[in-house]
Amino acid sequence: MLQTTIEMDKAAMILKLLGDKTRLTMVKILDNHDCCVCEFVEIFKTSQPSISQHLRKLRDVGLVREERRGQWIFYSINKTSDYYAFMQQILQQLPDQDHKLKELEENGTRITCC
Amino acid sequence: MLQTTIEMDKAAMILKLLGDKTRLTMVKILDNHDCCVCEFVEIFKTSQPSISQHLRKLRDVGLVREERRGQWIFYSINKTSDYYAFMQQILQQLPDQDHKLKELEENGTRITCC
DNA sequence: TTACTATATAATAATTTACTTATATGTACA
DNA sequence: TGTACATATAAGTAAATTATTATATAGTAA
Numbered sequence A, B: 001m002l003q004t005t006i007e008m009d010k011a012a013m014i015l016k017l018l019g020d021k022t023r024l025t026m027v028k029i030l031d032n033h034d035c036c037v038c039e040f041v042e043i044f045k046t047s048q049p050s051i052s053q054h055l056r057k058l059r060d061v062g063l064v065r066e067e068r069r070g071q072w073i074f075y076s077i078n079k080t081s082d083y084y085a086f087m088q089q090i091l092q093q094l095p096d097q098d099h100k101l102k103e104l105e106e107n108g109t110r111i112t113c114c
Numbered sequence C: 001t002t003a004c005t006a007t008a009t010a011a012t013a014a015t016t017t018a019c020t021t022a023t024a025t026g027t028a029c030a
Numbered sequence D: 001t002g003t004a005c006a007t008a009t010a011a012g013t014a015a016a017t018t019a020t021t022a023t024a025t026a027g028t029a030a
Helices: A008-018 A021-030 A037-044 A048-060 A084-091 A098-107 B008-018 B021-030 B037-044 B048-060 B084-091 B098-107
Strands: A064-069 A072-077 B064-069 B072-077
Touching: A008 A021, A008 A084, A008 B008, A008 B021, A021 A037, A021 A048, A021 A064, A021 A072, A021 A084, A021 A098, A021 B008, A037 A048, A037 A072, A037 A098, A048 A064, A048 A072, A084 B084, B008 B021, B008 B084, B021 B037, B021 B048, B021 B064, B021 B072, B021 B084, B021 B098, B037 B048, B037 B072, B037 B098, B048 B064, B048 B072
Parallel strands: none
Antiparallel strands: A064 A072, B064 B072
8 A cells, every 4th residue: 555645844844833732732623623713712721812823824734724604713624635644644643632622611611603 | 443642742742843854854764774973964964063953852852762883873763762653653654765865875975884 | 883702913022943153072093 | 192083062143933912804783
C-alpha cells in the first residue's frame, strides 16, 4: 500500500500550527462537532480576540472552514484540505476532548446558539 | 483495538518541537541512520552552534539520544521515549530524506567520521 | 432608526525562538 | 605536553509569536 506523503515544508508548517495547546484542542474538538467562537471563549477561558486569532491561523492554511449561521459563525474541520489526512493521523492519537463541551452544558454556560 | 493516546500538553509540546523544518528533517533522517553533528552541519548548510541547539532541544525531551564515539558525538532516535509512537505516526507520513545523506557522499563532503 | 450581540481586525506590548559570535570542553594525535 | 578537531554552551540580537486593548463590521431585534 502506497503511503501518501506531504512535503517537508508543509508538514513543518502544519506541525507548528498544531504545536499550540489551544489550537490543537480546537481541532480535536472540531473533529467531532462544529463549534461557534463563543463556545471556544468559554472552553479556553480566554479573550474573544485571542480565540479569533487562533481560528484565523487554522483557517488561513485551510484546516478549518467558517460558515455564518445568522448571528454566529461556526467553524468546522475542512475535510477537503490537502493536509486533512496528515492532521487526522495526529488527532487520532489524542484523547477525546468532548468532556469540555459537556462541562459547558452542565454549567449551563453553553451558549444558546449552539 | 485500544488506541494509545498522549496528553494534550505533551502532544502540543512535541508538535511544536517538530514544527521546525530543520528539526523535523533531522528526526526523519535519524529514523533511518544515526548521524553525527558534522553531517547535519553539511546537510543544512548552517552553523554548528545552530545545529547543536536544535539537537539539544530534541534531546531535552528525550526524542533523540547522544552517544560519544571517540571524537564524534552520534545522535540516534530514542525508541524508548514515551513519545516515540506518537512521533512515528508523523514521520511515516513524511517523504524519505535519505537523498540528503547520499548527496554528501557523492560530493565527497560526507565527513570521514561517518 | 437605535441598541445589542457576535465576531474580526488593528495596534501594541510581552514573550519566545532561532540565529550569530565568542568561548569552553573534550578527544586525538604529533 | 601542545595543537587541531568536534561539539557544547553562553550571550547577544533579530524575528516571530501570543495576548491584550481598542475599534470596526455585521447581524438581530426593539
